[in-house]
Structure formats: structure tokens, C-alpha cells
Amino acid sequence: MKPKLLYAIPLVGSIEWLKENGPLNRYLKEFEYLQNNFDVFIISKDKKKFNLLNKTKHEALPNLPLNFRNILFLFFPFIKPKYFIESDVYYADHVSSAFPLIIAKFLFNKKVIVRFNWDWSYFVKREYNFFTYAFVSFLERVSIKNADVVIATTPYLKEVVIKRYKFKKKIVVIPNWIDTDLFKPIKTKRKKNSIISIGRLVSQKDYTLLLKSIKHINNGYSVTLIGDGPEKKDLLSLAKKYNINLNIINKVDNRQIPEYLNSHELFISTSRYEGNPKAVLEAMSCAMPIVATNVIGNSDIIINEDNGLITDRDVRKLGLKITEIFKDDKLKNKISKNAREYVINNCSFDEVFKKITNELLMQVKNG
Structure with missing residues (x-):
């Protein structure tokens, strides 16, 4: 029994x-x-x-x-x-x-x-x-x-x-x-200069920092946020003010998230603090290049310039990291490969x- x-x-x-x-x-x-x-x-x-x-x-x-x-x-x-x-x-x-x-x-x-x-x-x-x-x-x-x-x-x-x-x-x-059989690289066309992040639209995630950084580098990036929360209206207003193409999707079935991840070029976490960030790990499992703020949670799993890029919570510094990873294909490919391997080996x-x-x-x- x-x-x-x-x-x-x-x-x-x-x-x-x-x-x-x-x-x-x-x-x-x-x-x-x-x-x-x-x-x-x-x-x-x-x-x-x-x-x-x-x-x-x-x-x-x-x-x-x-x-x-x-x-x-x-x-x-x-x-x-x-x-x-x-x-x-x-x-x-x-x-x-x-x-x-x-x-x-x-x-x-x-x-x-x-x-x-x-x-x-x-x-x-x-x-x-x-x-x-x-x-x-x-x-x-x-x-x-x-x-x-x-x-x-x-x-x-x-x-x-x-x-x-x-x-x-x-x-x-x-x-x-992480379900590494579900969250895996998919051969699909990625939207050029596209950034994605997943999480509730709350101050903890600090998506305002992301939008301000994109305005700072002014390079025509589009942003997709999957999540809902009290900051949705303010984020849409800020994106309009900065002339940023922002798409917010309220709800996505967990089984469909890999399709969204694989159709974008870069995943970003701008969190003020984290636990063991599942959204970041899922993106890593899809072999996505990651840029994340240097806070507890993110820094526990990301080794800078190995399986992701770590940056201070600063508009200019985040913008520089975004620019760096979009310009350096060798670094992008290295991070993508190592990110997937990290999740398979540990999660x-x-x-x-x-x-x-x-x-x-x-x-x-x-x-």
C-alpha cells in the first residue's frame, strides 16, 4: 500500500x-x-x-x-x-x-x-x-x-x-x-528588434525602467509584456509618450508561452527583487538571450556573459546591455546555448x- x-x-x-x-x-x-x-x-x-x-x-x-x-x-x-x-x-x-x-x-x-x-x-x-x-x-x-x-x-x-x-x-x-520538453527552442521567425518579458504589471517588476531604457537608446525596439496588473494603464501611457511599440497580453496559457518566447529576440527581467524567477528560467530553457537586473533571484541563476547579462538597475546601463546583446551575435549565441544547458542540468x-x-x-x- x-x-x-x-x-x-x-x-x-x-x-x-x-x-x-x-x-x-x-x-x-x-x-x-x-x-x-x-x-x-x-x-x-x-x-x-x-x-x-x-x-x-x-x-x-x-x-x-x-x-x-x-x-x-x-x-x-x-x-x-x-x-x-x-x-x-x-x-x-x-x-x-x-x-x-x-x-x-x-x-x-x-x-x-x-x-x-x-x-x-x-x-x-x-x-x-x-x-x-x-x-x-x-x-x-x-x-x-x-x-x-x-x-x-x-x-x-x-x-x-x-x-x-x-x-x-x-x-x-x-x-x-521547468518543463524542458515544453520550454525549448522552436524554429520560427523572430520579430526583428523584439523584446519580451513575463510577469504581473506591478512595481516589483519595474517595467517603467525597461521603457525608459528603450527611450534612452532610441533604437526602434518593440516590447511585449505578458501579464496584467495595476500598472497597465500607466505603462501604456508611458509607451505612447515615448513612442514605443508596446503590446500587453493579459493572459496566456502556460503551454502557449514557448511560442511567444521563441518569436522574440531578447528576454528582459527588470525586477527590483525575485525569488527563483520561473519566467527567467523558462526563457533560458527556450535558449533565449537574457538581460536581467542584478538583484537577488536573478543573480542566483545568471552568470554574467555566460548564460545571460546582468546589469544594475539603471536606465543607461540597462540600455547599454540591450544594445550590446543585439549587436554581438557571438555573445548572443553563447548565452543562448549556455542558458538552455543551465536549465537542463539544474531545473x-x-x-x-x-x-x-x-x-x-x-x-x-x-x-
Whole structure:
């Protein structure tokens, strides 16, 4: 008989949200892999159950407004305890979904693995009010300090866990995974002088810096942004003011993103801060040349002039890097080749999930 695994979908998402916004197929791939070794139970803050895969069971919350479900999710073990009782080990795919697993750990004497793929409290501190930050910081602290194993996606996030929370139990570094069979080079015509970036249109991504840099070099580049967010209107206005050809696409199914990447010449990340940036890794997997700002997250995966170009968050310096990579075909080809190799060697799905599965099985054995 297989051991039973309870998998918690991130609180910052839901099955319904994943389905509407494209990434659900990533989770289905994970569930299918995990079924080789576990009977898989899924919990999320959804208001209805979803039929995800054969033999994978999903539990949802009562049909209440979203704000109520956000709170109820934290107390899931009291509301619907069945899967918590039956499971042998718990896995939080993101620290935001770990709190109910920690409660259940003490109620039912189970082991918990928490994946720390993003500095949640740091992001909230920068983007939201003090009260939201205090609440999120509390959830993160309780979740990390009481986990049996923490999986950090970068060495930097590992250090955050150790230093901020004085975590003394097992912590391993396992990066985000990329579907290298889906995200791969495609022989297609690339739009000349075209730049693409993917991410929410928020201040963290700092697409204003990108537009200002393109205005600075004034070379007729076109820009495609895949994402939505509160800065959309301002970015379109700025592009019009600077006479930049900007195309914003709100939603793209994850399986279609490789087509967009492969039809552009350059991927740029202008982020102020990152975790283990999946969009950058997906572009690298497609053998795209990358220019990225020198911030934590980007600098963890990009070696300057080897598998990408790193630059300071400066209008002039970013513009120089853009110009450099468009003019130097030898450098562009070298970066493209090395970027793809980096992802295959470090972030392939099978390699990443083999490591995660081994950690889960070890906790079942030790439980």
C-alpha cells in the first residue's frame, strides 16, 4: 500500500485561479508524478471540489465569499479533518499554505515539508500595509519554525530561513522546475528588434525602467509584456509618450508561452527583487538571450556573459546591455546555448521532483 500525501495548494492561489490563469497543467504534472509513490490528497481554498486526475482526491471549503475562505483555509484541519488524519506526510508547495499543515502536525502527529520558493513576508512588507505584513509575517514565522524540512529554491532563501528564523532542522536547496520538453527552442521567425518579458504589471517588476531604457537608446525596439496588473494603464501611457511599440497580453496559457518566447529576440527581467524567477528560467530553457537586473533571484541563476547579462538597475546601463546583446551575435549565441544547458542540468522536472519525492518518502519513513 502506498503512503498517503496531503498536498496544500498555495493560499495565494486556488485550483480555480490556476485553471483560469494557465498554470494548472504544471500542478497536474506534479500530481501525476507523485502518484507513482503516494496516494495524493489535495486541499485548496476553492469553494467547490475539482476532478483533477484519476485517484487524486481534492477537498475544498464551504461556498462562501473569498475573504472568508482565506481565513477558513488556515483552520482547514478543524473544518474537514479527514484527509489530514489519513495522510502520512504533509507538503506545502508554498509557505502561504503551510499554516493549516502545522496545526494538523500537532493535532495528528504528522511530518510537514514546506517549500520556501519566495520571500513572502518581504514582498508583502514592500507592497502592502503594516497590518497585512504583520499577519503574513506571523504565518510565515510559525510555518517555518515548526516545519520538519524546508525546501528553499535558492541558496539566498536558505540563508533567509536560517538567519531570520534560526531554523536548525533540515533544509535543502531544490530550485523551481521547468518543463524542458515544453520550454525549448522552436524554429520560427523572430520579430526583428523584439523584446519580451513575463510577469504581473506591478512595481516589483519595474517595467517603467525597461521603457525608459528603450527611450534612452532610441533604437526602434518593440516590447511585449505578458501579464496584467495595476500598472497597465500607466505603462501604456508611458509607451505612447515615448513612442514605443508596446503590446500587453493579459493572459496566456502556460503551454502557449514557448511560442511567444521563441518569436522574440531578447528576454528582459527588470525586477527590483525575485525569488527563483520561473519566467527567467523558462526563457533560458527556450535558449533565449537574457538581460536581467542584478538583484537577488536573478543573480542566483545568471552568470554574467555566460548564460545571460546582468546589469544594475539603471536606465543607461540597462540600455547599454540591450544594445550590446543585439549587436554581438557571438555573445548572443553563447548565452543562448549556455542558458538552455543551465536549465537542463539544474531545473529539469524529473531531477527536481525526484529530490522532492525522496524528501517526502524520508519523512514517511522517519514518521
